[in-house]
Amino acid sequence: MDWKEIGFNSEEEMKASIERVQRARRNPPSPIQQGLDNKSRLQENMDEHGRLDLNAISEGARLEELDKVVASRLYQDEQRAKEQKRTDAINDLLKKVAAATKAENEAKAQAAIDKEKAEAIKAIEEKHKKENGVFVDPLDDAYRALLK
Known part of the structure; x- marks a missing residue:
């Protein structure tokens, strides 16, 4: 938090406000x-003649208002942190689901490729059988064709 932006006179004043807010929350x-x-604050806001010190009262009111701003900011920061933690957990879960889905799809694709490959090999084997039922290697046919 930027102490000037919020309205504090110094960083120490802001730290004191944060401490007051956290102590009040605990x-x-x-x-x-x-x-x-309230009674002790009233006594503190009296001057030496028993009159109310309006400057001290207005300063106290200013600090109380700043404490409310600090409390609000701290609450918002806590809520953002909780929401970020929740979002991170959801993102991690989605990444795991995506990885599992990808692995499953790759396995299905590989199974389909293996099936097609086996069918192609079977078709090639049937095509290259001779009349006596012996498998002829396609490379043998290619070499014979070159020699002719």
Whole structure:
């Protein structure tokens, strides 16, 4: 994440926000704890004369809003990572199916080629038999033709 793009004043401020968001996700505060936190924040936002420090309140509100943006970004990143993991698993499965289908198709094609080859050899053998039933090699016929 780019801290300037989001609206932080520094990278350290962004890291602190990320830590606050992650801490809140790990240990969500109870309603009682939220009330105590609000009370302590109110005390922190008082100046030395007991008046509310509007600058501190607006800074706190700005940081809370940025924490919401950070929480949203972290959630989106987690969802993207889950979706990417799911997509990778599906792609791996599809690759395995494709490889199995390819192997099956190659085996079928090779079986068809072997069958055609056997039929062709059988046809050649029948064609080159002499009247006494002896197989004559086609090369022998070719050599005899050359010698004539």
